[in-house]
Amino acid sequence: MRLTALTPKAVLFDMDGVLYDSMPCHARAWLETAIAHGLQATAEDFYLFEGRTGKSTIDELFLRTFRRNASKEEMLSISEEKTARFNALNSEQVMPGAVEVVRQVKASGLQTLIVTGSGQHSLIDRLDRHFPGCFEREKMVTAFDVVIGKPHPEPYLKGLQKAGVSACEALVVENAPMGVQAAVSAGIFTIAVNTGPLPDSILLDAGADLLYPDMLSLAADWSNITANLLKSVD
Numbered sequence: 498m499r500l501t502a503l504t505p506k507a508v509l510f511d512m513d514g515v516l517y518d519s520m521p522c523h524a525r526a527w528l529e530t531a532i533a534h535g536l537q538a539t540a541e542d543f544y545l546f547e548g549r550t551g552k553s554t555i556d557e558l559f560l561r562t563f564r565r566n567a568s569k570e571e572m573l574s575i576s577e578e579k580t581a582r583f584n585a586l587n588s589e590q591v592m593p594g595a596v597e598v599v600r601q602v603k604a605s606g607l608q609t610l611i612v613t614g615s616g617q618h619s620l621i622d623r624l625d626r627h628f629p630g631c632f633e634r635e636k637m638v639t640a641f642d643v644v645i646g647k648p649h650p651e652p653y654l655k656g657l658q659k660a661g662v663s664a665c666e667a668l669v670v671e672n673a674p675m676g677v678q679a680a681v682s683a684g685i686f687t688i689a690v691n692t693g694p695l696p697d698s699i700l701l702d703a704g705a706d707l708l709y710p711d712m713l714s715l716a717a718d719w720s721n722i723t724a725n726l727l728k729s730v731d
Contacts, residue, residue, distance in 0.1 A: 503686055505723075507608035507660040507667045509653060510599070512615060514547060514672035514692050515712065516628070518590045523547070526582035527554070530575055537562045544693045547673035548614045548647035550640045551576050580617075591627050592692060594712030598670070599631050601719045608636065612656040612669075614647055616640035636660065648678035653685055670715070677703035688722075690715055 514520040524543040531538040536558040546554050555575050559567040567575065602609055609631050611624070616639055624632045638655045645651045657667055664684035671677045672692045680687040681704035689705035690712055691697055700708055707722070709715045 502665065503668075504666055505607055505668050506662045507610060507657075508602045509610045509612045509656045509660070509667055509669045509680070509685070511548070511669075511671045511673065511676050512611055512613040512620075514592070515670055515690060516592055516595045516599070516611075516624075518592045518692070519587055520544065520547060520672075520693055522583055522586040522588075526579050526586055529582055530579040531558055533578070534571075534575055535562065541694070544695050545674060545699075547693075548671075548676040548679065550614050550643065550646040551579070551616065553646055589623060589627070592712050594714070594716040596628065597716035598712055598719060599628050601716065603631060605723060608660050608662075610656050610660055611637040611639075612652050613638070614640055614643075614652070647673070648675040648682070650679050650683035653680050653683035657683065657685070671705075672700075674699045674703040677705050681705075688715065 510516060513523060524540050527543040528538055528540050538558055543554075546557065549557075552572060555572055556566045559565055559571070599609060611620070611632055613620075617623075620637070620639065621632075621634050636659050638652050638659065640646070642655055643652050653669060657664060660667065667685050669676075669680035669685045669687045670690065671680055671687060672690050674695065677687055677689055677700055686706050687704065688707045688709065689700040689703075690709045691700055692711055697708055709718070
């Protein structure tokens with residue numbers, strides 16, 4: 498049973514694939530690292546795994562390949578290698594339309610929060626450069642704040658706590674099926690943007706309430722969402 502009424506006070510944004518066009522770099526870095534360690538993986542896997550913590554992703558690959566979890570040493574080595582590969586590839590390209598969406602959300606008087614599976618220590622500096630004055634560390638949920646991670650609702654439940662709002666007072670913007678599942682499981686109205694290579698059906702099957710092909714389309718329709726779609730939801 499979906500929410501019957503929304504009174505939005507906050508918008509919770511995923512980061513990679515929503516605010517930044519970084520998923521191709523993540524997928525390539527993961528795939529190259531996995532191959533180097535003899536792990537069974539395809540590029541598509543990492544779009545499907547998007548939103549998981551790094552530990553969860555590595556354990557999934559080890560279970561698939563070796564039928565066991567990674568050791569602490571393997572976990573650390575692979576995490577560091579993947580991060581180094583990603584940093585070498587990443588150009589910090591902002592997703593087209595993302596700045597416009599965030600600005601409209603702020604202009605509407607709504608809180609803006611980040612809920613990401615990322616554990617990058619440079620998040621705040623990067624967000625401050627590209628979205629100045631829009632996000633605060635105190636209102637971010639990262640890999641360091643969660644135990645389970647997406648697709649479990651824990652990250653978005655923590656996001657609600659940090660915003661000081663209930664599920665019916667929030668919206669989520671996500672691009673990943675596991676992120677959509679997490680938001681829906683937390684009871685939050687979820688807008689999906691399909692900025693990656695996966696078919697729309699995967700995001701809809703995950704429970705997305707609305708689906709847009711990209712952030713530019715969401716930016717163009719934001720006023721319509723706030724004026725009409727959020728008055729009542731069947």
